[in-house]
Amino acid sequence: MADSRSATQIAPHMHRPSVNILLSGGELRKVLPDCRADISICGFASLHISDPRRFDEIPAEQEEEWGNGVIKCGAFRYGQHYVIAFHLLQEDELIRAEICSLSPLREVGSIWRGVPSDVSILSSAANAVKDFVISDEYQQFLDFMKGKQDDYGFFFSGYSLGGLVSQLIMLHAVETFLPQRNLSCITFGKPLPGSIEFARYFNNRIRFCSNFVAKGDNILDFFKSKCKNELGTSQFHEDAEAIVLDNDEVLEPSQSDDQLTAHDPNYYSRCCTNLYRRKKQIPNLSTDRRSAGLKIVHFLRAQYCNSLMYHVLRVRRTKIISPWMLEVGFELLAARLREKWVITGMKKTLETFLYLITRAKIRAKLPSDGELHEDSERPNVRVFLAAFMIDARPSNCFESIGHLERQVQESAAQL
Numbered sequence: 001m002a003d004s005r006s007a008t009q010i011a012p013h014m015h016r017p018s019v020n021i022l023l024s025g026g027e028l029r030k031v032l033p034d035c036r037a038d039i040s041i042c043g044f045a046s047l048h049i050s051d052p053r054r055f056d057e058i059p060a061e062q063e064e065e066w067g068n069g070v071i072k073c074g075a076f077r078y079g080q081h082y083v084i085a086f087h088l089l090q091e092d093e094l095i096r097a098e099i100c101s102l103s104p105l106r107e108v109g110s111i112w113r114g115v116p117s118d119v120s121i122l123s124s125a126a127n128a129v130k131d132f133v134i135s136d137e138y139q140q141f142l143d144f145m146k147g148k149q150d151d152y153g154f155f156f157s158g159y160s161l162g163g164l165v166s167q168l169i170m171l172h173a174v175e176t177f178l179p180q181r182n183l184s185c186i187t188f189g190k191p192l193p194g195s196i197e198f199a200r201y202f203n204n205r206i207r208f209c210s211n212f213v214a215k216g217d218n219i220l221d222f223f224k225s226k227c228k229n230e231l232g233t234s235q236f237h238e239d240a241e242a243i244v245l246d247n248d249e250v251l252e253p254s255q256s257d258d259q260l261t262a263h264d265p266n267y268y269s270r271c272c273t274n275l276y277r278r279k280k281q282i283p284n285l286s287t288d289r290r291s292a293g294l295k296i297v298h299f300l301r302a303q304y305c306n307s308l309m310y311h312v313l314r315v316r317r318t319k320i321i322s323p324w325m326l327e328v329g330f331e332l333l334a335a336r337l338r339e340k341w342v343i344t345g346m347k348k349t350l351e352t353f354l355y356l357i358t359r360a361k362i363r364a365k366l367p368s369d370g371e372l373h374e375d376s377e378r379p380n381v382r383v384f385l386a387a388f389m390i391d392a393r394p395s396n397c398f399e400s401i402g403h404l405e406r407q408v409q410e411s412a413a414q415l
Contacts, residue, residue: 042157043272045085086158121194153182163187185209192236199239216251216262325392347381387412
């Protein structure tokens with residue numbers, strides 16, 4: 001496929017940074033395990049709604065199903081998400097029979113009245129959505145969505161033309177009532193939807209949408225080879241770059257773009273099954289020296305410091321940095337500063353702070369004052385505590401305040 005790549009970006013609907021992916025041997029490399037589950041379960045639901053006999057069971061519970069004889073959709077719950085899967089009945093015939101039939105979206109029905117006039121889309125999908133939206137089944141579908149939207153996230157999904165239907169339903173739902181905060185779209189083997197104007201219109205309104213195409217499936221080139229204008233270029237355009245599912249299967253090469261190749265739901269079923277099977281694979285941990293060193297430093301820092309917040313709370317419990325120092329009697333204050341738990345706690349806190357200061361200087365390649373060198377004198381915590389008392393109650397510490405006493409008081413205040 002000329003415009004699809006096997007290494008591309010996964011859609012941001014997973015609420016994670018975009019990463020390059022390569023699907024090989026049924027696994028998603030460099031993608032978190034729950035992303036693999038999301039993608040594969042959307043595939044299961046999309047293929048199951050078209051033919052429930054395809055799987056004995058799927059890792060999601062189908063709760064509801066709606067349909068009007070043209071479109072069939074179902075709600076599959078897993079965890080805190082619902083997959084809303086769509087299937088367009090007789091889609092194989094529609095793909096081949098109406099491939100060149102593009103219709104301005106606003107002329108399809110009144111539901112698209114606000115769409116620009118140059119936005120065109122595949123007629124079969126647009127007409128099917130129009131008939132479904134005005135049916136009673138669609139109102140039941142909306143009631144279900146409204147009742148679940150506050151507690152669950154939603155994936156709109158579909159296989160082949162069902163994927164295009166899911167996009168149009170999602171577009172209508174968003175413009176009608178449904179917020180996008182918990183809404184995403186994942187399609188499989190979706191054909192090109194319509195004109196470049198539709199691609200721009202859709203992408204300006206729907207933020208999170210990805211299309212997965214199995215390796216060897218020529219659905220995109222099949223559409224590009226049809227319905228060309230007088231300049232010889234296709235009237236169909238991609239609305240999102242396809243992500244290729246590579247299941248490491250030996251496939252017969254496509255003989256011509258005039259015929260569909262590997263656009264087979266059973267093939268997609270195998271891709272999704274292998275992808276789900278690999279969802280619990282544990283990624284390799286980094287073993288480079290820098291990462292290992294940081295892990296060791298973080299461990300030792302926690303053991304030595306016992307957390308800075310712990311030391312700050314220990315100082316607060318002594319009340320020596322609170323208004324209590326000014327309100328309590330001087331004898332009670334002096335007795336508090338002589339208590340063993342206060343002295344021990346302040347000593348550990350002081351040593352921790354000096355250690356962190358020294359380490360920061362070493363990292364910044366600044367000259368160290370040698371606070372914690374083995375040959376230097378350890379800090380006297382009683383002097384440190386006395387500074388708090390001198391700063392808070394200087395009149396009780398000195399008989400008279402002269403020049404020397406004022407210097408001591410200023411030093412205590414700075415400390």
